[in-house]
Amino acid sequence: MTTKDHTPVLKVENLQTSFFTYDGEVKAVDGVDFEVRENETLGIVGESGSGKSITSLSVMQLIQSPGEIIGGKIELNGDDLLQKSKAQFAKYRGNRLSMIFQEPMTSLNPVFTVGHQVAETVKIHKKMGKREAHQEVIRMLKLVGIPAPESRAKSYPHELSGGMRQRVMIAMALACEPELLIADEPTTALDVTIQAQILELIKRLQESTGMAVMIITHDLGVIAETADQVAVMYAGEVVEQADVKTLFNRPLHPYTQGLMNSIPRHDVDVDELEVIRGTVPSPAEMPSGCRFAQRCPYASEICNTHPSLAAPSNNIDGHTDAGAVRCWIYTDEWDAEGNPMKNEEVQQGS
Amino acid sequence: MHIFIIRRLLQLIPVIIGVTLVAFLIIQLIPGDAAQVMAGEAASEEQLEQVRENLGLNEPLYVQYGLFLADLAQFDLGESVRTGQPVMELVAPRFWITLELAFWGLVVAVSVGLFLGILAANKQNSFRDFGTMAAAVIGLSMPNFWLGLMLMYVFANQLGWLPTSGWGDWQQIFLPAITMGTAGAAIIARMTRSAMLEVIGEDYVRTARAKGVKERFVIYKHALRNALIPVVTVIGLQFGYFLSGAVLTESVFSINGLGRLVVDAIAQRDFPVVQGTVIVLALTFVFVNFVVDVLYRVLNKRIELN
Numbered sequence: 299m300t301t302k303d304h305t306p307v308l309k310v311e312n313l314q315t316s317f318f319t320y321d322g323e324v325k326a327v328d329g330v331d332f333e334v335r336e337n338e339t340l341g342i343v344g345e346s347g348s349g350k351s352i353t354s355l356s357v358m359q360l361i362q363s364p365g366e367i368i369g370g371k372i373e374l375n376g377d378d379l380l381q382k383s384k385a386q387f388a389k390y391r392g393n394r395l396s397m398i399f400q401e402p403m404t405s406l407n408p409v410f411t412v413g414h415q416v417a418e419t420v421k422i423h424k425k426m427g428k429r430e431a432h433q434e435v436i437r438m439l440k441l442v443g444i445p446a447p448e449s450r451a452k453s454y455p456h457e458l459s460g461g462m463r464q465r466v467m468i469a470m471a472l473a474c475e476p477e478l479l480i481a482d483e484p485t486t487a488l489d490v491t492i493q494a495q496i497l498e499l500i501k502r503l504q505e506s507t508g509m510a511v512m513i514i515t516h517d518l519g520v521i522a523e524t525a526d527q528v529a530v531m532y533a534g535e536v537v538e539q540a541d542v543k544t545l546f547n548r549p550l551h552p553y554t555q556g557l558m559n560s561i562p563r564h565d566v567d568v569d570e571l572e573v574i575r576g577t578v579p580s581p582a583e584m585p586s587g588c589r590f591a592q593r594c595p596y597a598s599e600i601c602n603t604h605p606s607l608a609a610p611s612n613n614i615d616g617h618t619d620a621g622a623v624r625c626w627i628y629t630d631e632w633d634a635e636g637n638p639m640k641n642e643e644v645q646q647g648s
Numbered sequence: 649m650h651i652f653i654i655r656r657l658l659q660l661i662p663v664i665i666g667v668t669l670v671a672f673l674i675i676q677l678i679p680g681d682a683a684q685v686m687a688g689e690a691a692s693e694e695q696l697e698q699v700r701e702n703l704g705l706n707e708p709l710y711v712q713y714g715l716f717l718a719d720l721a722q723f724d725l726g727e728s729v730r731t732g733q734p735v736m737e738l739v740a741p742r743f744w745i746t747l748e749l750a751f752w753g754l755v756v757a758v759s760v761g762l763f764l765g766i767l768a769a770n771k772q773n774s775f776r777d778f779g780t781m782a783a784a785v786i787g788l789s790m791p792n793f794w795l796g797l798m799l800m801y802v803f804a805n806q807l808g809w810l811p812t813s814g815w816g817d818w819q820q821i822f823l824p825a826i827t828m829g830t831a832g833a834a835i836i837a838r839m840t841r842s843a844m845l846e847v848i849g850e851d852y853v854r855t856a857r858a859k860g861v862k863e864r865f866v867i868y869k870h871a872l873r874n875a876l877i878p879v880v881t882v883i884g885l886q887f888g889y890f891l892s893g894a895v896l897t898e899s900v901f902s903i904n905g906l907g908r909l910v911v912d913a914i915a916q917r918d919f920p921v922v923q924g925t926v927i928v929l930a931l932t933f934v935f936v937n938f939v940v941d942v943l944y945r946v947l948n949k950r951i952e953l954n
């Protein structure tokens with residue numbers, strides 16, 4: 299499953315995206331790093347407003363004013379995407395990297411047939427003629443499991459169910475065999491049974507093409523089912539990153555632990571957590587130290603300084619290679635401070 | 649769809665009854681004796697009786713209305729009390745002139761309005777946007793007849809590029825059409841701008857960008873198609889208003905349309921002609937609205953069923 303030695307398909311470094319509102323700058327994404335490799339699925343999870351969508355829209359360069367990518371680096375198989383001109387990057391979108399969205403109901407244009415909308419992609423990027431494009435549309439619709447693709451291609455979006463529309467979106471996104479697929483909450487708006495089918499479909503298509511997938515969700519169940527690697531986001535930052543097994547077996551960050559405590563119910567939304575008291579701090583009152591400090595049961599003096607995302611120090615057995623975490627507990631400084639809190643106690647929280 | 653059209657047609661019945669009733673009552677509501685007003689002060693008793701007889705004013709009201717409707721159903725709008733000519737003969741040729749005038753006014757309103765609206769929406773809050781919208785406010789608040797006179801003064805009297813008045817030659821179309829179309833262009837520009845701005849924020853526009861569609865096509869294909877839906881309604885309504893608003897433009901440019909006819913008829917207290925003109929204009933208005941309604945429905949069908 300995980301192919302660690304491959305160079306990443308997508309490499310995001312220190313991504314910063316801000317919204318310049320009348321109330322000042324809102325740092326929606328503030329120094330995010332992650333990688334997605336070939337044939338690998340990265341799950342991004344976090345509470346509402348943690349910056350998941352803005353992160354994925356930044357990768358697609360779909361941030362609209364007053365938002366702006368103000369720093370960082372995004373590489374697709376070594377290509378520096380932020381250096382491309384608008385016209386150059388348009389050739390990448392829908393071709394080398396694609397995105398599907400949460401709302402299949404509103405994400406398709408109501409005045410064009412779905413066939414037309416899928417065909418548009420291959421006409422643009424593969425320079426296909428009308429007939430050839432039509433053949434391709436039928437092939438893609440078939441591939442994503444749409445029955446009677448010939449006649450469905452002539453349907454308007456309102457004539458299809460939510461699940462079918464999401465399949466159309468997937469057909470559209472994958473028509474040019476992208477290296478990377480970004481799926482922002484692709485199943486949130488769908489019925490539970492349809493959700494499973496759509497996730498299954500994405501997985502199957504990934505296996506046959508080897509594309510890298512970035513899946514964004516509230517739902518830890520979806521993460522458990524689909525992801526190889528997981529990034530946990532909080533207040534515009536990645537606070538923990540690990541492979542899925544490690545993360546579920548031994549969550550390190552107190553925030554991740556809080557999320558895990560809600561797991562007994564498989565389908566619970568992060569938003570419905572009662573375990574983590576309080577809410578995400580607003581941009582105006584964002585602490586300069588650890589952003590989770592106000593809600594963290596272990597917060598101490600040192601947490602007033604901003605922690606960095608780093609591999610945990612070897613003071614936890616078997617966790618030296620367990621990805622990265624943004625928390626003082628897993629640093630040598632924590633012990634050096636003579637902090638009363640013992641790591642074992644932290645672990646009991648999980 | 650058929651059911652929708654039939655239902656809309658049925659809804660027209662009370663509207664048409666209302667329109668004809670109001671037109672019918674025009675004569676009844678003239679203060680004093682209608683026959684006296686029409687025949688003038690010097691009319692003798694016999695003459696008055698004659699007018700009353702012609703107009704059927706001696707019958708009970710409901711009988712009069714019934715007769716009026718029966719005539720109307722046969723396209724009989726009565727006769728002019730001045731010339732004795734059938735009103736239908738007076739109205740029909742002028743109706744075409746007014747229709748033509750309204751059509752060209754609409755052409756100006758739609759082409760200029762759409763163009764400016766898209767231009768403004770494309771660069772929201774830019775100098776271009778503010779400039780266009782300021783021009784729209786000016787266009788909207790300028791009185792029609794004043795604009796007409798100004799245009800005539802500059803382009804006909806001073807520059808001598810275009811004829812001052814009349815109707816029939818293609819050169820005679822420009823000034824009246826601009827006069828008629830300016831306010832409409834302003835309304836359509838504002839409408840197009842706000843519809844475009846709304847549509848540009850929609851998810852499917854983002855999808856189009858995510859597919860790699862060039863920005864030009866995102867705007868003119870994916871967004872504009874959807875933004876046009878509310879704009880069509882405004883355009884249809886404009887046409888209705890143009891027909892009734894032609895009066896002033898026709899007077900300014902001495903165009904022999906319905907407007908002139910009705911103004912002259914009022915001056916001469918020729919009420920059957922006034923009545924006939926009102927009915928023709930009102931029914932056209934009702935008909936245009938019906939067509940717009942159906943058109944809107946056709947364009948909008950896909951969304952509404954969501």
Ligand SMILES: Nc1ncnc2c1ncn2[C@@H]1O[C@H](COP(=O)(O)OP(=O)(O)OP(=O)(O)O)[C@@H](O)[C@H]1O
Pocket residue numbers: 317319324325326327344345346347348349350351352353364365516
């Ligand atoms: N147009 C905007 N103007 C100002 N701030 C914005 C705007 N869009 C997003 N933000 C800020 O970015 C933050 C992150 O938003 P984002 O949509 O990425 O959250 P998310 O993690 O995807 O949440 P959800 O789970 O609800 O989709 C928000 O909390 C908000 O403060």
Ligand code: SF4
Pocket residue numbers: 551552553588589590591592594595596597598601605624625626627
């Ligand atoms: S750095 Fe401190 S406040 Fe932040 S999560 Fe770790 S212990 Fe809690």
Ligand SMILES: [Mg+2]
Pocket residue numbers: 350351352482
């Ligand atoms: Mg989101």
